[in-house]
Amino acid sequence: MKDIRVNLKKYPYHIIIGRNTIKFLPALLKKLSIGKDACIITNPAIKKRYGSSVSRLLRAAGFSDKFIVVADSEKSKSLACAWRVIRNLAAYDKNKRIFIVALGGGVIGDLSGFIASVYKRGVGYIQVPTTLLAQVDSSIGGKTAVDLKEAKNLIGAFYHPRLVLSDVNFLKTLPKRQIKSGLAEVIKYGLIKDKRLFSFIENRYRDILSADTASLEYIVAASAAIKAKIVSLDEKEEKGIRTLLNFGHTIGHAIEAAGGYLRYNHGEAIALGMVFAADLSQRLRLLNQQAFKRIVELIKDSGLPVSARNISLQKVLNAHYRDKKFRGKRNRFVLINAIGEAKIKEGIPLKLIKKSLQKILLPAYLL
Amino acid sequence: MKDIRVNLKKYPYHIIIGRNTIKFLPALLKKLSIGKDACIITNPAIKKRYGSSVSRLLRAAGFSDKFIVVADSEKSKSLACAWRVIRNLAAYDKNKRIFIVALGGGVIGDLSGFIASVYKRGVGYIQVPTTLLAQVDSSIGGKTAVDLKEAKNLIGAFYHPRLVLSDVNFLKTLPKRQIKSGLAEVIKYGLIKDKRLFSFIENRYRDILSADTASLEYIVAASAAIKAKIVSLDEKEEKGIRTLLNFGHTIGHAIEAAGGYLRYNHGEAIALGMVFAADLSQRLRLLNQQAFKRIVELIKDSGLPVSARNISLQKVLNAHYRDKKFRGKRNRFVLINAIGEAKIKEGIPLKLIKKSLQKILLPAYLL
Numbered sequence: 001m002k003d004i005r006v007n008l009k010k011y012p013y014h015i016i017i018g019r020n021t022i023k024f025l026p027a028l029l030k031k032l033s034i035g036k037d038a039c040i041i042t043n044p045a046i047k048k049r050y051g052s053s054v055s056r057l058l059r060a061a062g063f064s065d066k067f068i069v070v071a072d073s074e075k076s077k078s079l080a081c082a083w084r085v086i087r088n089l090a091a092y093d094k095n096k097r098i099f100i101v102a103l104g105g106g107v108i109g110d111l112s113g114f115i116a117s118v119y120k121r122g123v124g125y126i127q128v129p130t131t132l133l134a135q136v137d138s139s140i141g142g143k144t145a146v147d148l149k150e151a152k153n154l155i156g157a158f159y160h161p162r163l164v165l166s167d168v169n170f171l172k173t174l175p176k177r178q179i180k181s182g183l184a185e186v187i188k189y190g191l192i193k194d195k196r197l198f199s200f201i202e203n204r205y206r207d208i209l210s211a212d213t214a215s216l217e218y219i220v221a222a223s224a225a226i227k228a229k230i231v232s233l234d235e236k237e238e239k240g241i242r243t244l245l246n247f248g249h250t251i252g253h254a255i256e257a258a259g260g261y262l263r264y265n266h267g268e269a270i271a272l273g274m275v276f277a278a279d280l281s282q283r284l285r286l287l288n289q290q291a292f293k294r295i296v297e298l299i300k301d302s303g304l305p306v307s308a309r310n311i312s313l314q315k316v317l318n319a320h321y322r323d324k325k326f327r328g329k330r331n332r333f334v335l336i337n338a339i340g341e342a343k344i345k346e347g348i349p350l351k352l353i354k355k356s357l358q359k360i361l362l363p364a365y366l367l
Numbered sequence: 368m369k370d371i372r373v374n375l376k377k378y379p380y381h382i383i384i385g386r387n388t389i390k391f392l393p394a395l396l397k398k399l400s401i402g403k404d405a406c407i408i409t410n411p412a413i414k415k416r417y418g419s420s421v422s423r424l425l426r427a428a429g430f431s432d433k434f435i436v437v438a439d440s441e442k443s444k445s446l447a448c449a450w451r452v453i454r455n456l457a458a459y460d461k462n463k464r465i466f467i468v469a470l471g472g473g474v475i476g477d478l479s480g481f482i483a484s485v486y487k488r489g490v491g492y493i494q495v496p497t498t499l500l501a502q503v504d505s506s507i508g509g510k511t512a513v514d515l516k517e518a519k520n521l522i523g524a525f526y527h528p529r530l531v532l533s534d535v536n537f538l539k540t541l542p543k544r545q546i547k548s549g550l551a552e553v554i555k556y557g558l559i560k561d562k563r564l565f566s567f568i569e570n571r572y573r574d575i576l577s578a579d580t581a582s583l584e585y586i587v588a589a590s591a592a593i594k595a596k597i598v599s600l601d602e603k604e605e606k607g608i609r610t611l612l613n614f615g616h617t618i619g620h621a622i623e624a625a626g627g628y629l630r631y632n633h634g635e636a637i638a639l640g641m642v643f644a645a646d647l648s649q650r651l652r653l654l655n656q657q658a659f660k661r662i663v664e665l666i667k668d669s670g671l672p673v674s675a676r677n678i679s680l681q682k683v684l685n686a687h688y689r690d691k692k693f694r695g696k697r698n699r700f701v702l703i704n705a706i707g708e709a710k711i712k713e714g715i716p717l718k719l720i721k722k723s724l725q726k727i728l729l730p731a732y733l734l
Contacts, residue, residue: 079446086515086522087515087516090515090517090518091517114485118522118524119522121512121520122524143488148454149454153488154453154486154487155453155485156488157484157488157524322461
């Protein structure tokens with residue numbers, strides 16, 4: 001079991017990672033003095049699989065529990081859904097000391113965190129992420145949000161959980177495509193900060209993809225430690241440190257948007273974005289060819305795409321220009337000098353960007 | 368002109384108060400580096416009266432302006448309205464550096480603050496309060512909120528403005544009932560913290576009610592200074608200091624709720640709540656009879672009610688028990704030892720509470 005501290009001045013919190021860590025839930029909650037009445041936001045599949053055991057744990061320790069179920073869909077990450085959950089909460093919350101448990105993946109986590117941030121001007125919540133992507137990324141760092149039709153994550157707040165409890169046993173039943181999607185973010189951490197983690201995945205990707213819990217525990221802990229450190233240094237993305245986490249995401253997001261969020265899931269789009277960023281790093285003579293090859297190889301081995309077809313380069317460029325992180329006229333990318341070493345570069349010539357985009361966006365006839 | 372600093376660790380801000388202070392808006396905005404594109408949330412009446420002059424000031428200084436108008440109604444303080452405004456914002460906000468200006472009373476201020484807190488995980492906003500109640504109370508302190516059918520202020524955040532710009536000239540055209548409503552909060556500040564302010568109102572209530580700007584400037588500045596100090600000491604109402612601001616509000620809110628928010632406006636209900644709290648203070652031998660009489664006299668002189676008829680005592684008690692600030696089983700009231708000296712008391716016998724309620728809630732035949 002690993003215990004990682006997110007070192008925030010005002011509300012520091014812990015990330016607990018391991019196999020069967022869920023059994024510590026009641027004891028951890030008691031230590032937090034977070035409340036007596038657990039409102040568990042989850043989806044039907046997760047409730048069916050884990051609901052009764054979580055309920056039993058809580059009740060045996062004297063907590064009450066109330067499940068609020070939302071559809072297993074990106075659409076649940078919406079203001080309309082948040083509104084419905086809040087009205088449920090309000091109806092339930094009479095003379096209670098409620099707190100929120102986000103039991104699920106990124107959609108549940110982002111939605112629950114947003115609700116916790118605005119309900120009664122903020123109630124305590126904890127994250128119990130059940131996907132690899134949520135365990136290594138979205139459950140940590142306090143970015144909560146819901147989408148609007150106009151753009152993803154347009155409404156939200158920085159609002160930290162009081163605890164992140166990651167049980168890698170949850171990942172054993174995860175569909176392989178979701179393991180791969182989470183693995184893309186893990187590769188990202190290796191590329192920006194941790195060459196040992198990168199090598200670990202090179203050696204163990206088969207174990208990881210078959211959900212070997214020891215391997216999963218290692219990569220979740222290594223990833224969480226990096227994210228925790230970066231978030232501690234730059235909580236609200238004001239100092240350019242947290243920006244490093246966007247490696248592969250600038251173009252990744254644009255690819256997701258250009259594909260209407262249907263073609264590629266987050267990890268797959270990020271994989272393409274990382275190939276782009278690595279290629280651009282090479283063109284700018286930051287990264288050597290051998291490292292570039294290792295990166296492309298590992299992404300392939302992880303079952304993630306390194307090129308896409310039938311996605312218009314112009315659409316991706318347009319989506320990129322609409323990105324809320326795009327500052328004024330100068331573009332800005334996170335690139336790498338070497339595996340494990342990231343840096344931010346601004347004002348890269350459009351010609352080079354297009355060349356690196358051509359590397360990942362193939363015309364249909366080439367495939 | 369008065370310049371009061373709200374001394375928060377992370378985001379300190381200033382409250383500027385005076386006559387015709389609106390002319391400083393562009394210079395103050397530039398000093399804040401808050402953005403270039405002003406999104407002004409307001410209502411039709413205020414836009415009609417002040418829109419073009421505010422617009423002229425902003426444009427002359429190189430800012431762009433976009434007005435987003437909501438209905439002049441409590442109903443605008445809703446999640447549905449917030450949602451509509453946010454979609455307006457999102458449609459407008461392309462390659463811009465927007466910030467929000469809340470130009471209006473409490474509804475506009477609370478709504479705008481909430482929107483600023485959640486749009487893109489927080490954008491800068493300033494308060495330009497146009498009512499006495501907003502200038503002395505709701506614009507200061509960072510409590511933003513919208514209502515749900517289930518309860519008022521159920522959704523919100525602590526999110527501070529970057530500036531509060533109070534121009535007392537705005538108050539010259541305010542309906543007298545609204546001046547009185549704001550004056551109730553000013554009397555509250557006098558009662559909990561500032562006997563000189565209380566005496567000032569005793570001497571000048573006629574000037575205040577006829578919107579004499581020098582008198583208004585004095586009471587707005589004195590009130591804002593007290594609120595700023597209290598908020599600086601206890602930003603998130605965690606230390607029992609900010610609680611003092613609830614003097615008269617516990618029962619005041621219950622009276623508002625029991626009357627379906629139609630019979631009494633906020634200030635009138637607070638006036639009744641203050642008479643209740645002063646009476647209870649007297650019953651508990653904290654306050655002497657002479658001070659009690661002065662309080663009732665001043666509330667009357669200010670054109671505010673000191674008793675109500677046809678409001679059921681039981682309804683008020685029930686609404687009180689539902690109050691989100693009601694902690695568990697022990698009740699809790701802000702009382703006064705003397706004019707200008709507040710203290711918190713818990714566990715007051717229900718019998719005494721009922722007696723003090725009978726003092727303000729008269730049966731119909733007595734009137």
